């Protein structure tokens with residue numbers, strides 16, 4: 001059937017099962033917007049800023065475990081997407097970003113609102129396209145979605161000149177895509193698996209580091225079976241939280257810069273480390289050279305470029321985590337590591353103070369988070385911003401299932417908390433979505449409150465209002481001798497702000513108001529802003545100072561300057 | 566140490582940009598980069614000379630990162646033992662008629678050719694591996710090199726082994742892969758906002 005490029009775009013989205021798109025209109029995408037009413041199966045959610053649309057698509061993808069999609073116009077609309085695209089790239093989130101561009105005969109001539117957006121996004125996408133003919137649109141969308149969702153997922157960007165939307169072509173949906181430079185399902189190397197199995201069977205102090213890849217490849221059941229068969233304790237990276245339930249006897253929480261004391265020391269003292277779907281990142285491993293120079297490193301990742309990138313790998317398994325774990329489980333022997341677990345448990349008991357919820361009368365972020373976790377049931381979806389509140393959320397919330405924690409890891413994008421929560425709520429309309437917001441981050445993207453109102457998205461936004469860019473303040477306190485520069489921020493009255501948007505605002509100033517506020521928010525059918533007036537200068541402990549090794553994990557010192565280096 | 570990396574890539578707009586962008590972003594130190602067509606229409610071949618600066622892991626990362634690009638079909642790291650490696654250079658050297666005989670002898674020794682000559686200069690071409698190329702240029706330097714251009718290294722395995730792409734694209738998708746992204750020919754209607 002012949003149709004316009006705009007119709008082909010919308011038909012293609014339908015074929016791909018994309019029923020929701022977060023977008024913002026403008027001149028060059030008008031031909032596309034003109035056709036939305038003719039395709040009611042595709043819901044367009046009008047955001048208030050393209051970055052918000054991009055993060056919403058990201059949050060949607062993470063909450064649903066499916067492809068998220070955002071749309072923007074050329075020039076400023078497209079450049080506004082760049083942070084969101086980069087965020088999705090760093091965290092391997094399957095996303096499709098569509099931009100319009102100036103008409104073909106104006107490309108490269110600096111016309112009104114032209115940006116070389118494919119040139120700009122090139123280093124921050126898994127792949128991108130500039131579609132120059134309407135007849136190429138359908139195939140491009142099919143290929144783009146295939147690339148975005150397979151192998152190591154990531155953002156794919158499609159740029160379409162205005163006159164391609166209006167050009168007519170036959171709509172031919174491809175039966176299959178074929179990309180010779182791309183292997184969606186690389187086969188497992190049997191010999192490498194055997195090598196890994198022999199390290200694992202011979203290990204006395206093994207640990208697993210489970211990352212985002214476990215969630216992306218739906219390998220949580222296989223992870224559990226593998227860990228239970230081998231008796232190996234499981235640590236998580238930030239994005240791996242939820243891949244094993246906090247409740248599980250072998251789950252030992254997060255490692256890294258703000259990981260638990262016992263997790264960091266377990267990783268530092270292990271003799272075999274099995275990384276699964278993680279990037280061996282500096283925030284998780286500390287100073288690479290001294291991370292754990294004697295351990296045998298087994299690393300399962302579908303992206304071979306992650307193997308040996310930061311630390312030497314002894315058994316590099318290229319492949320899907322789900323398949324690889326299943327295969328590995330059948331090769332290793334049943335085992336227990338009671339003594340090793342006891343060693344970690346003892347550390348945990350001795351050092352529990354380092355991550356304890358402050359017991360004083362002041363309202364602490366940790367206390368608020370504990371209550372949010374306990375008042376809600378395990379099905380709650382958690383979104384966070386970036387900073388102290390994010391690290392406390394990782395430490396103190398309970399994560400029982402995958403896709404439960406949605407947070408910006410690799411890029412650390414403040415402002416993610418509001419639009420990503422919006423996207424998560426769209427993806428999971430029946431779930432209770434709590435967004436743990438920084439007072440700083442919230443102000444970066446709060447324009448999306450209006451979108452929540454329009455779309456009646458009952459997100460509960462808990463602002464951890466410490467009046468500071470808390471994480472930066474913590475670094476200035478510890479590493480720059482209390483020299484606070486540009487970290488104290490004045491805030492609007494968040495309750496009045498809520499009112500201005502026509503949503504419920506609740507101020508919480510003391511511990512005894514916390515539970516009621518959480519319950520009131522949950523009972524309210526619409527979005528809610530909770531302004532938690534938390535202690536201003538709390539610090540996140542334990543901490544591995546930047547550039548230090550994991551074994552140099554510092555616990556709350558009496559004089560914080562002690563950690564200055 | 567220098568490594569010779571071959572990348573077989575789809576001949577599409579932006580491919581060179583993608584590779585160059587990757588080298589820049591990851592800080593790979595590229596000595597030379599030569600790109601051209603191959604025996605197979607639609608496939609270009611890049612020969613990249615990478616300096617590993619004493620960290621052998623670098624080449625492995627170059628290979629893996631290149632391979633991650635969707636448009637890169639295959640990557641290989643050729644060692645000098647298994648491959649023939651050549652480079653072409655054109656050298657314009659100052660040369661009076663009195664000096665001509667000795668310069669011609671030099672060119673002969675290095676199995677180069679004279680491609681252009683005037684009373685005051687001489688342009689030589691040479692095809693050589695790196696060592697001989699360097700020696701040639703150093704020998705000409707005393708006469709005064711007016712201009713020098715080198716193509717960068719290209720390489721091919723010795724013996725019957727090849728670095729080629731065997732996987733042909735199905736007809737159903739060939740068109741999209743070879744033509745999409747190119748500007749359509751002819752006048753387009755003027756569209757503006």
Ligand SMILES: Cc1ncc(C[n+]2csc(CCOP(=O)(O)OP(=O)(O)O)c2C)c(N)n1
Pocket residue numbers: 385386387388389390412413414415437438439440441442464466468469470471472
């Ligand atoms: C877009 C962006 N700009 C700057 C930073 C650097 N940064 C990291 S944490 C942080 C402070 C965050 O403050 P807030 O949102 O109030 O959270 P808190 O640490 O106080 O919990 C800053 C500025 C960042 N991560 N992202």
Ligand SMILES: [Mg+2]
Pocket residue numbers: 438439440464465466467468469470
């Ligand atoms: Mg703050």
